[in-house]
Amino acid sequence: MTPRLVEVRQNVLKHNDEVARALRERFHASGVFVISLVSSPGSGKTTFLERTLTLLQPAYRVAALVGDLATENDARRLARSRAPVRQIVTGTLCHLEAAMVENALEGWSPGELDFLFIENVGNLVCPSSYDLGEDLRLILVSVTEGEDKPLKYPTIFNTSDVTIVSKMDLAEAAEFDWQALESNIQAVRPGMRVLRVSAKTGQGMDEWLEWLTALRSSAARLPGQ
């Protein structure tokens, strides 16, 4: 990048960080736990999120924001869960920014929610640098993508908290090598938690939701949260 482009980009990031910080304070004050999702296009974020919203709803108040370049398809798919969903259309932008989340929340009261999910644009590069004020960032990797993704996209793994290995139902057909992926994740981000799921068959979804709801409960008990 040219030095001027770097400078302008740094200002954009600094502004984003300020908006994200304000968002995070607002989320904490109102008691909503916020989870963002990043991945390649086609890793199964929307299917995983639809299933998560559906399974959480009997007990929790949930909602979702979903970012996409050009369509509202994902919002329509997620709406089948009957949770409130809003689409953020980013145009040519390959990531969400905190200000877009802030705008999309207009008229909503986060205090009425237990969980808010934010599905980012499908991209393993651009979303890395943009804090959205979330409590937890998930990175999804499907078993069909190859086990080398953490090594090839280390920054986004480093800015994420948990890896969700998706499409486990295709593991055998894709000759998925669990040991290789796990060791590549740990090489890039030692100690990272990794969960394996299939949103299609339901495999691993109970474990994921138990872990998530426990995390929310313990976060709520922390001073200053």
Add this chain to the structure above:
Amino acid sequence: MTPRLVEVRQNVLKHNDEVARALRERFHASGVFVISLVSSPGSGKTTFLERTLTLLQPAYRVAALVGDLATENDARRLARSRAPVRQIVTGTLCHLEAAMVENALEGWSPGELDFLFIENVGNLVCPSSYDLGEDLRLILVSVTEGEDKPLKYPTIFNTSDVTIVSKMDLAEAAEFDWQALESNIQAVRPGMRVLRVSAKTGQGMDEWLEWLTALRSSAARLPGQ
């Protein structure tokens, strides 16, 4: 984006177009046919390219450039084809630019090649706007990514010439819907050629290579090429 960021970005793109134009003239003058590949991370570009290089080599002189953020893994994989391969490490940049291609070619004589392949960074957004001087841009979509990708990433489909549907060996396991993908491609880019392959089983590779070599022959006969 801020107006200033838009302005700086337009200057970067204008400069890229100039470098790409010069590259294209140089490629045409030396008779090398240049193909670039774009896709999501994990769509199978490297496996497809390794197989393509291997199958073309008995009859043609081939080489490849491969872009990645952080590793030289893909260059190592492609080197198994015994074709000359060079890695371009892009750092945090989510696409290749024409100047990177120009630099990577230093010391190579394109006139000694029949085909040059350029594998872009895995990304369905960033590479759209950057001309690399190629004759043909392929977009790969694997059967496991979902049939909605053309609707969600229309710009990159519009700047590509051919869609390669990859990992056809997983089509049944993934419940891939060929009609849905084909109709979404045609909705975004009417008349686009679509080829279905599995680099793993070899399905569709003959058809792809016959088509590619015929295209190169006819391009060589065009005046001004």
